[in-house]
Amino acid sequence: MLADKPTDIPRARTDGSPLKPINEVLLERRATNKFTDEEVPAEVLDAVLRLGAQAPSGYNFQPWRFVVVRDAENRRRLQQVAFNQPKVAQAPVVVIAVGMKEEWKETADEVLREGAQRGAGNPDKVEQAKQGAVQFISGMDTALWVNRHTMIAVTAMMLVAESYGYDTAPMEGFDAAGVKREFAIPEEGEVVCLLAIGRAAEPDKPYTGRFPLERIVFAERFGEPWRDK
Amino acid sequence: MLADKPTDIPRARTDGSPLKPINEVLLERRATNKFTDEEVPAEVLDAVLRLGAQAPSGYNFQPWRFVVVRDAENRRRLQQVAFNQPKVAQAPVVVIAVGMKEEWKETADEVLREGAQRGAGNPDKVEQAKQGAVQFISGMDTALWVNRHTMIAVTAMMLVAESYGYDTAPMEGFDAAGVKREFAIPEEGEVVCLLAIGRAAEPDKPYTGRFPLERIVFAERFGEPWRDK
Numbered sequence A, B: 001m002l003a004d005k006p007t008d009i010p011r012a013r014t015d016g017s018p019l020k021p022i023n024e025v026l027l028e029r030r031a032t033n034k035f036t037d038e039e040v041p042a043e044v045l046d047a048v049l050r051l052g053a054q055a056p057s058g059y060n061f062q063p064w065r066f067v068v069v070r071d072a073e074n075r076r077r078l079q080q081v082a083f084n085q086p087k088v089a090q091a092p093v094v095v096i097a098v099g100m101k102e103e104w105k106e107t108a109d110e111v112l113r114e115g116a117q118r119g120a121g122n123p124d125k126v127e128q129a130k131q132g133a134v135q136f137i138s139g140m141d142t143a144l145w146v147n148r149h150t151m152i153a154v155t156a157m158m159l160v161a162e163s164y165g166y167d168t169a170p171m172e173g174f175d176a177a178g179v180k181r182e183f184a185i186p187e188e189g190e191v192v193c194l195l196a197i198g199r200a201a202e203p204d205k206p207y208t209g210r211f212p213l214e215r216i217v218f219a220e221r222f223g224e225p226w227r228d229k
Helices: A022-028 A042-052 A070-080 A086-090 A103-117 A123-138 A142-163 A177-181 B021-030 B042-052 B072-081 B086-090 B102-115 B121-137 B142-163 B176-182
Strands: A064-069 A093-100 A167-171 A189-198 A218-219 B064-069 B095-099 B166-169 B189-198 B218-219
Touching: A022 B042, A022 B142, A042 A064, A042 A142, A042 B021, A064 A070, A064 A142, A064 B086, A070 A086, A070 A093, A070 A177, A086 A123, A086 A189, A093 B166, A103 A123, A123 A142, A123 B102, A142 A189, A142 B021, A142 B142, A177 A189, A189 B042, B042 B064, B042 B142, B064 B072, B064 B142, B072 B086, B072 B095, B072 B176, B086 B166, B086 B189, B086 B218, B095 B142, B102 B121, B121 B142, B142 B166, B142 B189, B176 B189
Parallel strands: A064 B218, A218 B064
Antiparallel strands: A064 A093, A093 A189, A167 A189, B064 B095, B095 B189, B166 B189
């Protein structure tokens, strides 16, 4: 059974102030290097996970899984397979984001059937839709496919945590095989990202600049200058 | 030269109403199947692109590029290499998100040097930092690496567009070789995602449900039940 939309997500920060708008989040967010030991309240972590789980995925297959590491001993274990970065053990919460390359084949039928029952798709053509989906996804590099999808959900989680006023650090510095071994992640799992969540212990790192749009955005065709404003 | 933080991003929707908070965006967003021909205002598209460009990336290398397709003829051309999905030609804006597997090596020096000048890192150790970064990234599957990164920026763009009150459709249904050929994307480019932006022409598709957290979130160790609330 799939779940209905959550209805009890907090609409404000824990101190009652409004969520930080996404423009401020994206402009003010910096990757946090040092965290305090202040815990992330259960309702905030729950909102981060449940809102992240609302991310879109192809065929609604949701090939993402998340291991939430909060125990101090486990965070030290994670640190050891994450190039010994101190923030991994410091942050009160580190989410290990995993993409599953195979499991979606087993849940496809359920997801498509329930989607059809909820009004998306023809209940009589679930088997046909499933065959099309399996053929389409199997034609891609499934490691790429689950990485892409999992990053949608992780990005949503990061932005949600920041909207609730918490600090985050997305990390790609880890030994995937070590993380899999230490946290019992199945062979088919791709360790995509670590996301630390907590409170920064010191002022943010300086803003390091971004390529101006002219260098990364093109009009109509790759290489054609973008000059919209 | 990298750019400073943009300071003139609109803080409200074009009608003056506040941006939609991220909790509402994530709960209400549905992939749009039919778009009207109403254009996306230049200031909204600019905000989507500039805020998306603020996404984090490893070493701040920003290996993402975006081709913004608005010309009707080009949208039809894109539709033809996107499994003929009508929404590709209908939506007033379709962003082709591309991850570049090689270009970051050429810009690494500039990015790290300017980062150090802005206070992140030691200006005397840029060459050393660059060697470490090149070694680290080259040790990964760079196709995976740029796919992950590009999805952070695309996800941010999608959520920003929705915050400004527009509708979106992220798409993975395309022939990557065809998209590259038709839009002059270099050999090293990975076509990661298409993002259509505009106004929905009909009510949203029904909500198809999501796996409950118990099925996708684990406590401390993969497979260990999550029961936080």
